Amino acid sequence: MSRIVITAASRVGCVRNNNEDMVFAYDKFVRSEAYQTEFMTENVDRFVIALADGMGGHLAGEVASADTLENLRFFVSDMPKGLSVSEVNKTMEVWLDSIHKIITSKGHADPSMEGMGTTLVAVIYYEGKYFWINCGDSRLYRLRDGKLAQLTTDHSLNTLRGEKRHSNIITNCIGAGCKHTYMDMVEFTDDFRHGDVYMVCSDGLSDMVSDDVIEQMMINGVSANRLCEAAIEKGGFDNVSVCVFSVM
Secondary structure (H helix, E strand, O other), rough: OOOEEEEEEEEOOOOOOOOOOOOOOOOOEEEEEEEEEEEHHHHEEEEEEEEEEEEEEHHHHHHHHHHHHHHEEEEHHHHHOOOOHHHHHEEEEEEEHHHHHHHHHHHHHHHHOOEEOOOOOEEEEEEEEEEEEEEOOOOOEEEEOOOOEEEOOEEHHHHHHHHHOOOOOOOEEEEOOOOOOOOEEOOOHHHOOOOEEEEEEEEHHHHOOOHHHHHHHHOOOOHHHHHHHHHOOOOOOOOOEEEEEEEE
Protein backbone atom coordinates (compact mmCIF):
# COMPACT_ATOMS: atom_id res chain seq x y z
CA MET A 1 0.00 0.00 0.00
CA SER A 2 1.34 3.43 -0.97
CA ARG A 3 0.22 7.02 -0.82
CA ILE A 4 0.97 8.81 -4.09
CA VAL A 5 1.34 12.60 -3.85
CA ILE A 6 1.23 14.43 -7.18
CA THR A 7 1.98 17.94 -8.38
CA ALA A 8 1.62 18.78 -12.07
CA ALA A 9 2.08 21.91 -14.15
CA SER A 10 2.14 22.88 -17.81
CA ARG A 11 3.22 26.31 -19.05
CA VAL A 12 3.41 27.88 -22.50
CA GLY A 13 6.84 29.41 -21.85
CA CYS A 14 8.17 32.73 -23.11
CA VAL A 15 8.36 32.23 -26.89
CA ARG A 16 5.58 29.97 -28.16
CA ASN A 17 2.08 31.30 -28.80
CA ASN A 18 0.27 28.13 -27.78
CA ASN A 19 0.91 25.20 -25.47
CA GLU A 20 1.22 21.87 -27.27
CA ASP A 21 2.14 19.94 -24.11
CA MET A 22 -0.34 18.16 -21.89
CA VAL A 23 -0.13 16.17 -18.66
CA PHE A 24 -2.56 13.60 -17.33
CA ALA A 25 -2.15 13.53 -13.55
CA TYR A 26 -4.16 10.57 -12.24
CA ASP A 27 -7.59 12.16 -12.63
CA LYS A 28 -7.06 15.46 -14.45
CA PHE A 29 -5.76 16.71 -17.79
CA VAL A 30 -3.39 19.61 -17.16
CA ARG A 31 -2.47 22.28 -19.74
CA SER A 32 -1.43 25.87 -18.97
CA GLU A 33 -2.22 25.44 -15.27
CA ALA A 34 -0.98 23.77 -12.09
CA TYR A 35 -2.62 20.92 -10.17
CA GLN A 36 -2.03 18.74 -7.15
CA THR A 37 -3.70 15.67 -5.70
CA GLU A 38 -2.99 12.51 -3.75
CA PHE A 39 -4.50 9.05 -3.39
CA MET A 40 -3.94 5.62 -1.86
CA THR A 41 -3.06 2.76 -4.19
CA GLU A 42 -5.19 0.39 -2.11
CA ASN A 43 -8.25 2.27 -3.38
CA VAL A 44 -7.54 1.77 -7.10
CA ASP A 45 -6.63 -1.17 -9.32
CA ARG A 46 -5.11 0.98 -12.08
CA PHE A 47 -4.02 4.52 -12.80
CA VAL A 48 -2.05 6.55 -15.34
CA ILE A 49 0.36 9.45 -14.96
CA ALA A 50 1.45 10.64 -18.40
CA LEU A 51 2.87 13.52 -20.41
CA ALA A 52 2.72 14.27 -24.13
CA ASP A 53 4.64 16.92 -26.07
CA GLY A 54 2.78 17.68 -29.29
CA MET A 55 4.16 18.92 -32.57
CA GLY A 56 2.76 20.27 -35.81
CA GLY A 57 1.52 23.53 -37.31
CA HIS A 58 -1.46 25.63 -36.21
CA LEU A 59 -3.20 23.77 -33.34
CA ALA A 60 -2.14 20.32 -34.54
CA GLY A 61 0.31 19.62 -31.72
CA GLU A 62 -2.28 20.51 -29.11
CA VAL A 63 -4.74 18.09 -30.68
CA ALA A 64 -2.21 15.25 -31.00
CA SER A 65 -1.09 15.41 -27.37
CA ALA A 66 -4.63 15.74 -26.03
CA ASP A 67 -6.03 12.93 -28.19
CA THR A 68 -3.19 10.61 -27.21
CA LEU A 69 -3.56 11.16 -23.47
CA GLU A 70 -7.35 10.91 -23.56
CA ASN A 71 -7.14 7.70 -25.58
CA LEU A 72 -4.52 6.24 -23.22
CA ARG A 73 -6.55 7.07 -20.13
CA PHE A 74 -9.67 5.30 -21.37
CA PHE A 75 -7.75 2.40 -22.87
CA VAL A 76 -6.04 1.55 -19.57
CA SER A 77 -9.33 1.96 -17.72
CA ASP A 78 -10.99 -0.54 -20.08
CA MET A 79 -8.19 -3.14 -20.13
CA PRO A 80 -9.43 -6.61 -19.14
CA LYS A 81 -8.74 -7.84 -15.64
CA GLY A 82 -6.17 -10.49 -14.83
CA LEU A 83 -3.62 -9.81 -17.58
CA SER A 84 -0.07 -11.09 -17.09
CA VAL A 85 2.94 -8.81 -17.58
CA SER A 86 3.52 -10.15 -21.09
CA GLU A 87 -0.17 -9.68 -21.92
CA VAL A 88 -0.05 -6.08 -20.70
CA ASN A 89 2.98 -5.51 -22.93
CA LYS A 90 1.21 -6.95 -25.97
CA THR A 91 -1.97 -5.02 -25.21
CA MET A 92 -0.06 -1.75 -25.00
CA GLU A 93 1.72 -2.50 -28.29
CA VAL A 94 -1.69 -2.92 -29.93
CA TRP A 95 -2.78 0.39 -28.39
CA LEU A 96 0.33 2.20 -29.68
CA ASP A 97 -0.27 0.96 -33.21
CA SER A 98 -3.90 2.06 -32.96
CA ILE A 99 -3.25 5.58 -31.66
CA HIS A 100 -0.44 6.05 -34.19
CA LYS A 101 -2.89 5.29 -37.00
CA ILE A 102 -5.56 7.54 -35.46
CA ILE A 103 -3.22 10.54 -35.18
CA THR A 104 -1.75 9.94 -38.64
CA SER A 105 -5.19 9.61 -40.27
CA LYS A 106 -6.47 12.73 -38.52
CA GLY A 107 -3.51 14.65 -39.91
CA HIS A 108 -4.13 13.39 -43.44
CA ALA A 109 -7.84 14.29 -43.24
CA ASP A 110 -7.28 17.96 -42.36
CA PRO A 111 -4.56 20.00 -44.14
CA SER A 112 -4.17 22.21 -41.06
CA MET A 113 -3.33 19.10 -39.02
CA GLU A 114 -0.98 17.46 -41.55
CA GLY A 115 2.16 16.13 -39.89
CA MET A 116 0.85 16.41 -36.35
CA GLY A 117 2.32 14.10 -33.76
CA THR A 118 3.39 13.77 -30.16
CA THR A 119 5.83 12.19 -27.77
CA LEU A 120 4.56 10.14 -24.85
CA VAL A 121 5.99 9.14 -21.50
CA ALA A 122 3.83 7.46 -18.88
CA VAL A 123 3.73 5.43 -15.69
CA ILE A 124 0.92 2.88 -15.61
CA TYR A 125 -0.28 1.01 -12.53
CA TYR A 126 -2.27 -2.12 -13.33
CA GLU A 127 -3.47 -4.55 -10.65
CA GLY A 128 -0.44 -4.18 -8.41
CA LYS A 129 2.12 -3.92 -11.22
CA TYR A 130 4.00 -0.79 -12.29
CA PHE A 131 5.08 -0.10 -15.87
CA TRP A 132 6.65 2.83 -17.64
CA ILE A 133 6.44 3.53 -21.36
CA ASN A 134 8.28 5.98 -23.56
CA CYS A 135 7.98 7.14 -27.17
CA GLY A 136 10.09 10.17 -28.16
CA ASP A 137 12.24 12.44 -26.01
CA SER A 138 10.00 13.30 -23.07
CA ARG A 139 11.59 11.84 -19.96
CA LEU A 140 10.99 9.89 -16.77
CA TYR A 141 13.35 10.56 -13.87
CA ARG A 142 13.60 9.03 -10.41
CA LEU A 143 15.09 10.58 -7.28
CA ARG A 144 16.28 7.89 -4.84
CA ASP A 145 18.53 8.44 -1.82
CA GLY A 146 19.36 11.93 -3.05
CA LYS A 147 20.47 10.79 -6.53
CA LEU A 148 18.59 11.64 -9.71
CA ALA A 149 18.51 9.10 -12.55
CA GLN A 150 16.94 9.29 -16.00
CA LEU A 151 15.05 6.02 -16.49
CA THR A 152 13.99 6.53 -20.10
CA THR A 153 16.23 6.81 -23.15
CA ASP A 154 15.57 9.67 -25.57
CA HIS A 155 14.57 8.58 -29.06
CA SER A 156 16.64 11.32 -30.69
CA LEU A 157 19.59 11.88 -33.01
CA ASN A 158 21.65 12.89 -30.01
CA THR A 159 21.12 9.47 -28.43
CA LEU A 160 21.44 7.59 -31.73
CA ARG A 161 24.56 9.33 -33.06
CA GLY A 162 25.82 11.47 -30.23
CA GLU A 163 25.04 14.62 -32.22
CA LYS A 164 24.30 17.22 -29.56
CA ARG A 165 23.70 19.89 -32.19
CA HIS A 166 20.66 17.86 -33.28
CA SER A 167 19.50 17.01 -29.77
CA ASN A 168 16.02 18.39 -30.52
CA ILE A 169 15.49 16.10 -33.53
CA ILE A 170 13.56 13.02 -32.47
CA THR A 171 13.69 9.69 -34.27
CA ASN A 172 10.44 8.24 -32.97
CA CYS A 173 7.01 9.56 -32.00
CA ILE A 174 3.29 9.01 -32.42
CA GLY A 175 2.09 10.36 -35.76
CA ALA A 176 4.15 13.19 -37.35
CA GLY A 177 4.67 11.26 -40.57
CA CYS A 178 6.57 8.39 -38.93
CA LYS A 179 5.98 5.27 -41.01
CA HIS A 180 6.38 3.09 -37.94
CA THR A 181 6.47 3.85 -34.25
CA TYR A 182 7.65 1.90 -31.23
CA MET A 183 7.87 2.36 -27.49
CA ASP A 184 10.12 1.25 -24.70
CA MET A 185 8.10 -0.51 -22.01
CA VAL A 186 9.50 -1.65 -18.67
CA GLU A 187 7.79 -3.36 -15.75
CA PHE A 188 9.44 -2.08 -12.57
CA THR A 189 7.22 -3.31 -9.74
CA ASP A 190 10.09 -4.92 -7.84
CA ASP A 191 12.05 -1.66 -8.01
CA PHE A 192 9.20 0.60 -6.84
CA ARG A 193 10.07 1.81 -3.33
CA HIS A 194 8.62 4.03 -0.66
CA GLY A 195 10.53 7.30 -0.49
CA ASP A 196 11.19 7.48 -4.22
CA VAL A 197 10.17 10.57 -6.16
CA TYR A 198 9.38 10.26 -9.87
CA MET A 199 9.11 13.01 -12.46
CA VAL A 200 7.95 13.08 -16.06
CA CYS A 201 8.82 16.16 -18.11
CA SER A 202 8.88 17.57 -21.61
CA ASP A 203 12.12 18.75 -23.18
CA GLY A 204 11.08 22.27 -22.26
CA LEU A 205 12.50 21.44 -18.83
CA SER A 206 15.35 19.05 -19.65
CA ASP A 207 16.76 21.29 -22.41
CA MET A 208 16.74 24.37 -20.19
CA VAL A 209 17.66 23.13 -16.72
CA SER A 210 20.57 20.77 -16.02
CA ASP A 211 20.07 17.43 -14.31
CA ASP A 212 22.23 18.64 -11.41
CA VAL A 213 19.92 21.59 -10.81
CA ILE A 214 16.82 19.43 -11.21
CA GLU A 215 18.28 16.96 -8.72
CA GLN A 216 18.86 19.64 -6.09
CA MET A 217 15.41 21.13 -6.60
CA MET A 218 13.79 17.72 -6.20
CA ILE A 219 15.85 17.01 -3.08
CA ASN A 220 14.41 20.26 -1.72
CA GLY A 221 10.90 18.99 -2.50
CA VAL A 222 9.85 21.64 -4.99
CA SER A 223 6.57 21.37 -6.88
CA ALA A 224 6.14 20.73 -10.59
CA ASN A 225 5.15 24.36 -11.03
CA ARG A 226 8.43 25.54 -9.50
CA LEU A 227 10.38 23.32 -11.89
CA CYS A 228 8.48 24.87 -14.80
CA GLU A 229 9.34 28.32 -13.46
CA ALA A 230 13.03 27.37 -13.39
CA ALA A 231 12.89 26.64 -17.13
CA ILE A 232 11.04 29.88 -17.81
CA GLU A 233 13.63 31.83 -15.83
CA LYS A 234 16.28 30.37 -18.18
CA GLY A 235 14.43 31.74 -21.20
CA GLY A 236 11.45 29.42 -21.63
CA PHE A 237 12.11 28.81 -25.32
CA ASP A 238 9.62 25.94 -25.46
CA ASN A 239 6.47 24.81 -23.69
CA VAL A 240 7.41 23.24 -20.38
CA SER A 241 5.43 20.58 -18.55
CA VAL A 242 6.23 18.53 -15.46
CA CYS A 243 4.52 16.02 -13.20
CA VAL A 244 6.19 15.02 -9.93
CA PHE A 245 4.85 12.15 -7.86
CA SER A 246 6.18 10.96 -4.55
CA VAL A 247 5.73 7.48 -3.09
CA MET A 248 4.89 7.72 0.60
